[in-house]
Amino acid sequence: xxxxxxxxxxxxxxxxxxxxxxxxxxxxxxxxxxxxxxxxxxxxxxxxxxxxxxxxxxxxxxxxxxxxxxxxxxxxxxxxxxxxxxxxxxxxxxx
Numbered sequence: 001x002x003x004x005x006x007x008x009x010x011x012x013x014x015x016x017x018x019x020x021x022x023x024x025x026x027x028x029x030x031x032x033x034x035x036x037x038x039x040x041x042x043x044x045x046x047x048x049x050x051x052x053x054x055x056x057x058x059x060x061x062x063x064x065x066x067x068x069x070x071x072x073x074x075x076x077x078x079x080x081x082x083x084x085x086x087x088x089x090x091x092x093x094x095x
Contacts, residue, residue: 004017005018020066023065025082028082029083029086029089031052031059032079032083032086033087034061035060042076045076045079053073054070055068
């Protein structure tokens with residue numbers, strides 16, 4: 001049996017429902033990779049993503065189905081962690 005994202009067991013007949021937090025985390029990873037390839041620093045990436053989450057800027061990666069908190073904020077350290085996770089995921093896929 002598999003587990004839901006909250007740790008509870010799920011039925012094999014039910015699809016996994018992806019939460020807003022997981023969608024937001026994947027968006028952070030994708031946006032960080034895209035901006036890092038363009039030469040942005042992690043501090044600039046964090047500022048950009050904070051303004052996107054607050055609705056003050058346009059994202060590079062689509063955010064249509066992602067829910068952000070009113071006072072959304074992300075640190076440069078969190079962007080760096082997301083970057084490392086995304087690279088590890090990509091390395092796992094392509095190896």
